[in-house]
Structure formats: structure tokens, C-alpha cells
Amino acid sequence: MRHGWLAAGAAAAVMVAGVAAAQRAPLPAECRQQIMALCADRMGGGMRACVRQALPKLSDPCRKAVSERAAQRAVPAGARELAYGSDARHKLDLTTPPGARNAPLLLFIHGGGWAIGDKRSGAGGKAAWANRNGWAFASANYRLVPKATVEQQAADLANAIGFLRANAAKEGLDPNRIVLMGHSAGAHLAALLGTDPQYLAAARVPLSAVRGVVLLDGAGYDVARQANSGPAIVKGRYEAAFSGDPKRQAALSPLSHAVAPNAANWLILPVASRADSRSQAQGLADALSKAGARVVVKAVPQETHMTLNRSLGEPTNNATADVERFLASLR
Structure with missing residues (x-):
């Protein structure tokens, strides 16, 4: 037995x-x-x-x-794995629409509590969906806690964007039409890149090249608030990623940087059943709107933290149509 x-x-x-x-x-x-x-x-x-x-x-x-x-999965069909840096985690998968020339780029950032996760398990079937809608799609790995800090993770992802922009002509990409999409901890990192300009600036990426940001059920936009209000398992993961230092927690909170300049366009999608995600989403949205960004917040019904991301791009997913409309508005 x-x-x-x-x-x-x-x-x-x-x-x-x-x-x-x-x-x-x-x-x-x-x-x-x-x-x-x-x-x-x-x-x-x-x-x-x-x-x-x-x-x-x-x-x-x-x-x-x-x-x-x-992480041991084979390269997805139609994708190419490219190295954007020297570390083993400095890799991304890129798929482009057939005959792509000057295609806008959707860059996906996986979640995993800043400590686990992978560009392939997190991306699911989004590449084919993005390509059908005329978008190139990249999913990037980044170094993980505790071997790297959250600051280094944001720098890794900024360098991935810089690499794609530097190779845009060869890959058929538009270097100035990039949308960041992140799920969970990846949503925090996408929001940090879209609000704190130091990371993109260090990678020689103008903030204007990031035309939009899509956040899938993140709850870490105000790090200190989330770290101090969740269950013990959440507090442990936040402390491992951000330490207990209030200054560092604030420095890594997208809400702290939501004064201008920010990425211009945002779609924030918390799961309707998660009060913490909804509250954090609205707090960030209010600050971004006050600073002049265009922000849409929609609590997604009948999805969980996992299904919202896993099935995004499928017609049955309750956020697919909203994301498609948002992307179409940036073409």
C-alpha cells in the first residue's frame, strides 16, 4: 500500500x-x-x-x-532561450509573432515569494496568446533570495529589459513599446520597476520605454503593511526578502515611489476574494493616479491567486479580456 x-x-x-x-x-x-x-x-x-x-x-x-x-523544463516550442547576463539565472525565453518586425514586447515576471519560481512554470501558455495578439513575449528568470537581494532582483530584470532593447532590431522588437506583467512577487517587482526609476536608469532604459504595467494579484506594494498584517508564514517570507528594517521595507515598496515619474499606464488585477490584495491594489492605484498615471483597477471574480495567472490568455479566464483591451490601447 x-x-x-x-x-x-x-x-x-x-x-x-x-x-x-x-x-x-x-x-x-x-x-x-x-x-x-x-x-x-x-x-x-x-x-x-x-x-x-x-x-x-x-x-x-x-x-x-x-x-x-x-527550471529543468525544455525550452517551450517556438521560444529561444537567451542569456542576458553572466549568472545561471540570467536567462529569458523569447517568442515572437511570425515575421515580427517592430513588435511590441510583453515581458513576464514570475512569482514565488522572491525565493522560488521559474520563467517557464510561471509563464504557462501566455506566449502563444501574446503572439496571436501581435505581441512578442519574453519570460525572464532572476536571481532568488537568499542568494540575491530584492534590490538585485530588480536590477536583474532591468538588465533583461536593457538586453532586449539592445537586441531589438535583430529580434524584430520595438524597443520603446514594452509592457511589464508580473504575478504575485513578480507583480511587486514589476511595480517597483515601474515606479522607482533607479533600476531602469542603471540599465540605461528610459522609463518611457515601459508603456504599461500589468499586475496580477500582488499584495506587496506597501511592504511594511503586508509584512506586519499577514499570518506567520507570510511574515517569515517577507522578513526573508525584505528584512525587518523599516527603511529598507519602505525603499522597496512601490507605494513609496508612486510620485511622478512612473510608468504611464497601469492595469492592476487583484483576486476579488483576497482582501489584502484588493486593498494593496487600490492603495497603489490611488497614489499612481494622483501622480498623473492612467490606472485601471479591477478585482477579478471567480479566480484564485493561482488560476488568475495560470490560465491568463484563455477565453475562460476572467481577466483575459481586460488584459487584451489594455494591451490593445497601447499598440
Whole structure:
């Protein structure tokens, strides 16, 4: 019986990473056990969705193990992996519409609590959707906490943008029509790049090149407020990323930098069922609007923190149409 239980856990782990188990080492037994403890009742169906929902509940070592497996995925069909720096994490996947010339670029920033995550597991099927709508699509990795600081993560992503702009002619991109899209911790990083000009300036990227920012269910725009109001697991992750220093927390809060200049156009999409995400979204939106940016905030119904991102681009996702309208307004 025990062997069958572990085998089922291994199958669940394969669903998490999305590739055949033969291609990679299996998840540790402890992680398979955690997954099955959360999703054992879904063996008859719905296991994949359950595993995705369970990820935030896994222990940090298991979340990191899942992230590392995801990083071993093959390059998605139609994409090319490009190195934008010297670190192993300084890589991005780029897909462009057929025959692209001067295509606008949508750059995706994955989440994972600043400590885990990967450009492929987070991006899902967004590349094909973006290409169908005339946008090139890039998904970038960045160094992770604790090996890197949040400041270094923002610098990594700014350098990724600088790299894409420097190679825009070769890749068929418009260097001055870039939209940043981030999910969860990635939403925080996208918002930080769109409000604090020091990171883009250091990468020699004019703020005007970022035509818009799309934020998917972030809750860290005011770091100190979120770090001090959430459950213990949230407080631990925020302290690991931002420390307990109020000055550093403020310096890394997009809300602190929402005075002009900012990126000009914003679409902020909290999940309707998350009070903290809705509150943080509205607080940032109010500050950005006061500073002169065009901001749309919409609480997305009938989606979770995970499904909002995973299925974005599909017609059934309750945010797809809003994002398509926003992107079309920037063409």
C-alpha cells in the first residue's frame, strides 16, 4: 500500500512540473507526501488543479524543489532561450509573432515569494496568446533570495529589459513599446520597476520605454503593511526578502515611489476574494493616479491567486479580456 501511495505522489509531482518523470529526478519523498496529504482526495480527478492550489502550503524546501524541477523544463516550442547576463539565472525565453518586425514586447515576471519560481512554470501558455495578439513575449528568470537581494532582483530584470532593447532590431522588437506583467512577487517587482526609476536608469532604459504595467494579484506594494498584517508564514517570507528594517521595507515598496515619474499606464488585477490584495491594489492605484498615471483597477471574480495567472490568455479566464483591451490601447 505504501509503495502505491508514493507512486501516486510521484505522479502528482510530475503534474506540478509538467514534464515526464523520466526526464528529471523525482521530488523528494517528503515533498510527495506533503502533496498527497493535501490532494489525496483528488486522485479520481482534478489532481493537477489541486497541486497548483497546494503549492503555497508546501514547506519552503519542497516549494524550492518544485521550482528547481520546473527550471529543468525544455525550452517551450517556438521560444529561444537567451542569456542576458553572466549568472545561471540570467536567462529569458523569447517568442515572437511570425515575421515580427517592430513588435511590441510583453515581458513576464514570475512569482514565488522572491525565493522560488521559474520563467517557464510561471509563464504557462501566455506566449502563444501574446503572439496571436501581435505581441512578442519574453519570460525572464532572476536571481532568488537568499542568494540575491530584492534590490538585485530588480536590477536583474532591468538588465533583461536593457538586453532586449539592445537586441531589438535583430529580434524584430520595438524597443520603446514594452509592457511589464508580473504575478504575485513578480507583480511587486514589476511595480517597483515601474515606479522607482533607479533600476531602469542603471540599465540605461528610459522609463518611457515601459508603456504599461500589468499586475496580477500582488499584495506587496506597501511592504511594511503586508509584512506586519499577514499570518506567520507570510511574515517569515517577507522578513526573508525584505528584512525587518523599516527603511529598507519602505525603499522597496512601490507605494513609496508612486510620485511622478512612473510608468504611464497601469492595469492592476487583484483576486476579488483576497482582501489584502484588493486593498494593496487600490492603495497603489490611488497614489499612481494622483501622480498623473492612467490606472485601471479591477478585482477579478471567480479566480484564485493561482488560476488568475495560470490560465491568463484563455477565453475562460476572467481577466483575459481586460488584459487584451489594455494591451490593445497601447499598440
